[in-house]
Amino acid sequence: MTINFNEPFIAGREREYIDRVFAKGGFGGNLEYSKKVQAWLAAYTGARHVLMTHSCTGALEVAALVLDLKPGDEVIVPSFTFVATASAFARVGAKIVFCEIDPVDFNMDLDDVARRITPRTKAIVPVHYAGVGCDMARLQELADGCGARLVEDAAQGIGAWLGDRHLGSIAPLGCWSFHETKNVHCGLGGAIAINDPALFQRAEIIWERGTNRQMMYRGLVDKYSWVGLGGSFYTSELLSAFLMAQLEALDSHLRDRMALWLRYRERLQPLADAGRLALLQHSAAQRHNAHALPIVLQSADESERVRLFLKDRDIQAHIHYVPLHSSPMGKSMGYRAEDLPITEEFSGRLLRLPMHNNLGEADIDAVVDAVAAALA
Numbered sequence: 033m034t035i036n037f038n039e040p041f042i043a044g045r046e047r048e049y050i051d052r053v054f055a056k057g058g059f060g061g062n063l064e065y066s067k068k069v070q071a072w073l074a075a076y077t078g079a080r081h082v083l084m085t086h087s088c089t090g091a092l093e094v095a096a097l098v099l100d101l102k103p104g105d106e107v108i109v110p111s112f113t114f115v116a117t118a119s120a121f122a123r124v125g126a127k128i129v130f131c132e133i134d135p136v137d138f139n140m141d142l143d144d145v146a147r148r149i150t151p152r153t154k155a156i157v158p159v160h161y162a163g164v165g166c167d168m169a170r171l172q173e174l175a176d177g178c179g180a181r182l183v184e185d186a187a188q189g190i191g192a193w194l195g196d197r198h199l200g201s202i203a204p205l206g207c208w209s210f211h212e213t214k215n216v217h218c219g220l221g222g223a224i225a226i227n228d229p230a231l232f233q234r235a236e237i238i239w240e241r242g243t244n245r246q247m248m249y250r251g252l253v254d255k256y257s258w259v260g261l262g263g264s265f266y267t268s269e270l271l272s273a274f275l276m277a278q279l280e281a282l283d284s285h286l287r288d289r290m291a292l293w294l295r296y297r298e299r300l301q302p303l304a305d306a307g308r309l310a311l312l313q314h315s316a317a318q319r320h321n322a323h324a325l326p327i328v329l330q331s332a333d334e335s336e337r338v339r340l341f342l343k344d345r346d347i348q349a350h351i352h353y354v355p356l357h358s359s360p361m362g363k364s365m366g367y368r369a370e371d372l373p374i375t376e377e378f379s380g381r382l383l384r385l386p387m388h389n390n391l392g393e394a395d396i397d398a399v400v401d402a403v404a405a406a407l408a
């Protein structure tokens with residue numbers, strides 16, 4: 033019996049809600065379910081405005097267009113992240129400035145961010161790794177000091193909080209993913225939170241394919257036209273209906289997931305105490321969503337050895353992420369692997385263990401026993 037790395041969550045009412053879309057007959061975007069999802073997300077997270085997108089990649093692309101970056105403008109992003117965090121800003125011509133991570137939680141190293149700020153820094157993009165929130169207060173100070181905007185990549189952050197603030201609702205712009213590898217999903221999906229009301233009109237035009245159609249719906253203009261740059265960023269009613277069913281089950285999903293996460297950590301703690309591996313740490317204020325179960329081995333070779341040992345026992349563990357600065361694209365931007373030594377080292381040492389709501393306690397015990405056997 034294989035223990036899969038991820039099994040997409042199924043809440044139960046997805047088909048019923050999709051049937052309602054068939055009954056109503058509107059399959060496009062920005063209809064009843066999309067609006068319901070947007071209102072639900074705004075109420076749950078405290079975000080000022082929310083627009084559904086086809087992915088978190090799309091949400092980050094909207095954010096990059098909203099900021100109206102010019103060639104030569106610099107955007108600081110961690111190298112340890114998914115491609116989209118950097119590519120969304122690179123494709124509007126910004127210069128990507130990669131920063132290091134802090135091996136305690138694998139979030140941006142804020143001292144390193146401070147060192148990389150220049151007069152051309154226009155945006156800083158914190159990634160809340162594994163749903164553990166970055167220090168947004170300190171980041172806001174750094175951003176205010178240089179006149180940059182913050183964009184939260186909260187792709188992994190639905191259901192996760194920093195104190196009483198939901199991830200993605202704190203910075204002027206925040207982005208969530210509803211890809212099937214995230215806690216709740218609709219196959220492919222995302223959303224952008226616009227928390228600074230001054231950015232909303234521009235964001236909505238970009239999201240509406242560069243038109244002011246939404247203003248026509250609100251009676252502000254008689255007919256809509258092309259008013260700026262934009263793209264096709266929304267998602268279909270079918271996916272929004274699916275997502276609505278998932279969001280309604282979010283709190284119970286998170287409770288179940290946290291119970292599994294806590295069992296994992298309890299079983300792994302003796303290995304950490306013995307110095308065989310390290311576990312990511314967070315404070316009580318970093319109220320995460322049990323998104324992932326990363327462990328840090330003593331070297332990249334050992335991480336690979338443990339991964340293959342688990343694979344032989346039909347347990348899927350994954351490495352995460354291959355650093356962006358030393359990727360072919362990063363190299364074409366002039367980076368060398370040795371420019372970010374901490375990212376190089378710790379990305380190699382990190383291994384993600386299976387984490388999804390279909391795991392049973394026996395599965396978790398089997399995974400931890402296999403890790404222990406690999407390290408014995």
Ligand SMILES: *Cc1c(COP(=O)(O)O)cnc(C)c1O
Nearest residue numbers: 087088089114116187209211222
């Ligand atoms: C998953 C993920 C994304 C991309 O999300 P999509 O919805 O697949 O586009 C971006 N950033 C991070 C940190 C992610 O984990």
